[in-house]
Amino acid sequence: xxxxxxxxxxxxxxxxxxxxxAVTPVVVTRAQRRARPRVVYAGVAVSxxxxxxxAQLLLSIVLSDGAYRISALQTQTVVLxxxxxxxxxxxxxxxxxxxxxxxxxxxxxxxxxxxxxLRLADSTVLGSPIAAGAGAGVLDGRDTMIxxxxxxxxxxxxxxxxxEAPGVAPASTAPGSLASPPVGPAPSGALPSPxxx
Amino acid sequence: MSEQGxxxxxxxxxxxxxxxxxxAFGVRLVDIQVVRAxxxxxxxxxRRSIPSPLYGARGDILDREGTVLADSVFRxxxxxxxxxxxxxxxxxxxxxxxxxxxxxxGISDIGALTGEDPARMLAMIDAELAANPDDDHAYLVxxxxxxxxxxxxxxxxxxxxxxxxxxxxxxxxxxxxxxxxFLGTDGPxxxxxxxxxxxxxxxxxxxxxxxxxxxxxxPGTTVVQEEAVDGGTLHLTIDADVQWFAQQTIAEEGAxxxxxxxxxxxxxxxxxxxxxxxxxxxxDPNDVNGTHPDNLGSRAFTASxxxxxxxxxxxxxxxxxxxxxxxxxxxxAPRSYPTVGSYRIGDAxxxxxxxxxxxxxxxxxSNTGTSVLSExxxxxxxxxxxxxxxxxxxxxxxxxxxxxxxxxxxxxIDGHSAVTQMFGQGMTVTSAQVASAYQAIANGxxxxxxxxxxxxxxxxxxxxxxxxxxxxxxxxESAARSTVDIxxxxxxxxxxxxxxxxxxxxxxxxxxxAEVAEFGSYGDERIVSVAGMAPADDPEFVxxxxxxxxxxxxxxxxxxxxxxSIMTQVLGTYRVSPSTQPATRYPLTW
Numbered sequence: 001x002x003x004x005x006x007x008x009x010x011x012x013x014x015x016x017x018x019x020x021x022a023v024t025p026v027v028v029t030r031a032q033r034r035a036r037p038r039v040v041y042a043g044v045a046v047s048x049x050x051x052x053x054x055a056q057l058l059l060s061i062v063l064s065d066g067a068y069r070i071s072a073l074q075t076q077t078v079v080l081x082x083x084x085x086x087x088x089x090x091x092x093x094x095x096x097x098x099x100x101x102x103x104x105x106x107x108x109x110x111x112x113x114x115x116x117x118l119r120l121a122d123s124t125v126l127g128s129p130i131a132a133g134a135g136a137g138v139l140d141g142r143d144t145m146i147x148x149x150x151x152x153x154x155x156x157x158x159x160x161x162x163x164e165a166p167g168v169a170p171a172s173t174a175p176g177s178l179a180s181p182p183v184g185p186a187p188s189g190a191l192p193s194p195x196x197x
Numbered sequence: 198m199s200e201q202g203x204x205x206x207x208x209x210x211x212x213x214x215x216x217x218x219x220x221a222f223g224v225r226l227v228d229i230q231v232v233r234a235x236x237x238x239x240x241x242x243x244r245r246s247i248p249s250p251l252y253g254a255r256g257d258i259l260d261r262e263g264t265v266l267a268d269s270v271f272r273x274x275x276x277x278x279x280x281x282x283x284x285x286x287x288x289x290x291x292x293x294x295x296x297x298x299x300x301x302x303g304i305s306d307i308g309a310l311t312g313e314d315p316a317r318m319l320a321m322i323d324a325e326l327a328a329n330p331d332d333d334h335a336y337l338v339x340x341x342x343x344x345x346x347x348x349x350x351x352x353x354x355x356x357x358x359x360x361x362x363x364x365x366x367x368x369x370x371x372x373x374x375x376x377x378x379f380l381g382t383d384g385p386x387x388x389x390x391x392x393x394x395x396x397x398x399x400x401x402x403x404x405x406x407x408x409x410x411x412x413x414x415x416p417g418t419t420v421v422q423e424e425a426v427d428g429g430t431l432h433l434t435i436d437a438d439v440q441w442f443a444q445q446t447i448a449e450e451g452a453x454x455x456x457x458x459x460x461x462x463x464x465x466x467x468x469x470x471x472x473x474x475x476x477x478x479x480x481d482p483n484d485v486n487g488t489h490p491d492n493l494g495s496r497a498f499t500a501s502x503x504x505x506x507x508x509x510x511x512x513x514x515x516x517x518x519x520x521x522x523x524x525x526x527x528x529x530a531p532r533s534y535p536t537v538g539s540y541r542i543g544d545a546x547x548x549x550x551x552x553x554x555x556x557x558x559x560x561x562x563s564n565t566g567t568s569v570l571s572e573x574x575x576x577x578x579x580x581x582x583x584x585x586x587x588x589x590x591x592x593x594x595x596x597x598x599x600x601x602x603x604x605x606x607x608x609x610i611d612g613h614s615a616v617t618q619m620f621g622q623g624m625t626v627t628s629a630q631v632a633s634a635y636q637a638i639a640n641g642x643x644x645x646x647x648x649x650x651x652x653x654x655x656x657x658x659x660x661x662x663x664x665x666x667x668x669x670x671x672x673x674e675s676a677a678r679s680t681v682d683i684x685x686x687x688x689x690x691x692x693x694x695x696x697x698x699x700x701x702x703x704x705x706x707x708x709x710x711a712e713v714a715e716f717g718s719y720g721d722e723r724i725v726s727v728a729g730m731a732p733a734d735d736p737e738f739v740x741x742x743x744x745x746x747x748x749x750x751x752x753x754x755x756x757x758x759x760x761x762s763i764m765t766q767v768l769g770t771y772r773v774s775p776s777t778q779p780a781t782r783y784p785l786t787w
Binding site for chain 1: 268346370
């Protein structure tokens with residue numbers, strides 16, 4: 001074995017360098033083939049990335065859209081609060097007693113200073129019923145002497161001032177208007193009713 | 198060597214320069230980021246962020262039905278940043294396009310909406326800029342209403358901004374203006390606004406917002422440092438409708454009589470709640486300068502006067518309670534009654550010795566008969582009874598500037614005043630005190646503290662300022678009942694019966710015509726009053742009307758129509774059951 005090997009020992013180097021030239025078929029094992037990266041995986045990973053990015057984008061669009069809506073609704077709340085304040089303010093002034101009395105007077109309303117009551121238990125009339133006369137208005141033709149500068153520019157409600165409702169802008173039809181709560185089924189069992197004995 | 202050496206030197210120089218530059222930047226970095234970091238960030242913050250106060254809403258004042266007597270509203274100051282005033286563009290709401298507007302156009306639009314002179318506003322902006330080119334704040338128009346503010350805001354002028362201010366409005370004007378008081382520029386000035394400020398007052402908070410280079414407020418930059426706390430809602434016992442009616446009635450009557458001033462009070466018998474406390478003349482809190490400063494408060498609480506005969510009801514209730522007389526007790530009311538020295542007490546009409554019962558003395562309002570009977574009480578007893586009726590001390594309402602009146606102490610009183618005090622001369626009371634004393638007589642002898650404020654309801658749901666109800670028994674129930682029965686005869690048999698009766702109801706009342714002491718002696722002037730209750734069979738309401746120094750009529754007949762009118766209105770408003778039982782009648786003479 002060694003006799004055969006020794007003459008070959010010197011040119012062994014070139015022989016080795018020439019050795020790869022002899023193409024030997026690489027036998028890929030089944031396991032190796034399975035381990036090789038596949039294009040479909042890459043495709044899935046990349047498209048997954050894009051899906052995530054897209055979802056994120058859509059999510060942020062929806063979120064910011066919601067934020068704008070919140071902001072718009074908050075602004076609307078402020079404006080509606082202000083309108084409510086203006087209306088309550090004028091309502092409180094219009095229902096002040098001196099204004100109501102002056103209006104009742106101008107409409108010819110009279111007050112009965114001597115009311116009578118009917119007691120149902122024994123059908124008795126209590127009090128001394130006296131019909132109110134034409135001049136039995138609260139002010140009875142006199143001027144109201146209780147001033148209110150807030151009413152200085154407010155005229156009396158004359159009999160036909162129809163169609164002059166205070167200018168309230170119609171409610172804006174914002175998306176997502178509040179739905180009225182669904183009416184549930186009538187509660188079975190006892191309905192609220194007065195207790196009679 | 199030479200080639201290589203030069204290269205090395207150049208390299209060294211470059212490195213040194215680079216190191217020096219990096220070191221310089223490093224030092225600067227540390228200086229900015231570490232050494233002066235806080236100061237610089239504060240400076241930048243201050244340049245962008247603008248402090249802005251948050252105002253809490255002052256609490257409302259409501260009557261017993263929830264009618265708003267004092268309301269917190271918001272008013273707006275329209276301000277401008279003079280340094281940013283220049284031509285601007287705005288979105289045309291019709292075409293949807295941006296249109297450019299000049300400064301003059303912007304100012305003119307604001308002027309048209311607010312009624313201010315645009316030339317004046319422009320001159321003001323120029324003056325501000327001349328004084329300080331970086332000026333940031335000047336008021337264009339102050340305290341405009343919400344409607345005006347909304348329309349100005351819709352103009353979209355970028356250099357205009359708004360400050361929301363809490364303000365006060367009194368929707369009912371003069372109705373209860375005497376009680377509610379008002380707010381001045383420096384806060385509450387008088388009335389309940391002042392007295393109960395600890396309930397009504399709001400705590401202001403603070404916030405900041407940031408502003409861009411063009412002066413526009415950056416959205417979403419508002420930072421609240423401290424939340425504002427709203428004031429509490431004050432609930433009163435007043436009924437605004439009855440209050441108005443009482444005010445209207447005494448105003449008409451007072452003007453007709455040429456009186457100096459007048460008051461009327463309505464008190465519920467069961468609990469001492471003040472349904473109405475009217476004053477004439479009075480103030481409209483929306484227009485404080487429209488009336489004389491003397492009329493800003495409530496004279497029902499703050500003016501004490503010698504009441505005269507209305508006090509006799511208290512005296513007789515005390516006499517019956519002490520057991521020294523009975524309604525049927527026979528008394529001789531002399532023509533005049535000597536007290537001390539040459540002092541004598543007489544009656545309003547001339548008469549010889551009158552054979553009256555105790556009931557007759559009270560019904561006829563005889564001073565001499567009252568004097569004879571009063572002497573049966575010790576000085577201490579007289580003082581104690583009047584004090585227990587609430588005279589000589591402030592009522593539980595503790596109204597701003599309330600007068601305690603005077604009841605003279607037994608150890609310092611003179612012999613004459615000790616008698617006159619029992620029929621309302623030589624002592625002083627307020628209308629509120631008389632109303633409170635009559636409430637005790639009407640309530641079977643038990644006096645409830647007068648109540649004006651029922652509670653203060655805070656935003657967190659808690660309640661304060663709830664008055665402690667500690668009723669005091671002043672006289673026995675039978676003594677009170679006898680007194681009411683006798684007072685009823687004033688309305689059925691007295692000389693004012695036609696103007697005291699309310700159809701369907703039994704009324705019990707006492708008149709008073711007091712002489713007014715001026716400059717040390719009693720002159721021609723009178724204070725006339727009627728105090729009473731209805732229905733007499735089970736009293737529910739006490740009404741007292743007082744007119745001071747009437748010109749055209751100087752007897753208590755002057756106060757009777759107002760009493761009757763107010764009592765009728767109160768009985769109808771509260772649906773009081775008409776009287777069904779017949780009255781108890783006592784013999785008046787013997």
